[in-house]
Amino acid sequence: MSYSKSINANTIQEWIAEKLDADKVREQLINIGCDEPTIAAHLMAFKKLKYAKRQFKGFIFLALGAFIGFISCVLAMINPIPGLYAWILYGLTSIAMFILFMGLYYVFE
Numbered sequence: 001m002s003y004s005k006s007i008n009a010n011t012i013q014e015w016i017a018e019k020l021d022a023d024k025v026r027e028q029l030i031n032i033g034c035d036e037p038t039i040a041a042h043l044m045a046f047k048k049l050k051y052a053k054r055q056f057k058g059f060i061f062l063a064l065g066a067f068i069g070f071i072s073c074v075l076a077m078i079n080p081i082p083g084l085y086a087w088i089l090y091g092l093t094s095i096a097m098f099i100l101f102m103g104l105y106y107v108f109e
Contacts, residue, residue: 007045016050058106065099072096 015025025046029039072092079085 007042012042012046012049015046016053022047054106054109058103058108061099061103061106063103065096065101065103068099069093069096 015028020028022043025043026039029042034042072088075092076085076089
């Protein structure tokens, strides 16, 4: 009879560093001899940590895109260099929107 093992955070960090997917993690746990509830708990903790890192990256992109968009808006209203008005209005705003949508992708996927 197999027994329930506690979830080891270091092992989960190693799996993430090795960029393993959930199927390979499941195979490793089966090879160790874990029972089904332990495998489910490990997989849940693995996915939670993996998605938390991805979500944090998304929030960084969202903050960066919002900051660039704000700077673009302020520079378009002030118009300090008239020759760069179109570049600031269309170029910088487009870059900000691209970064924002990339952040949204990371957060919501």
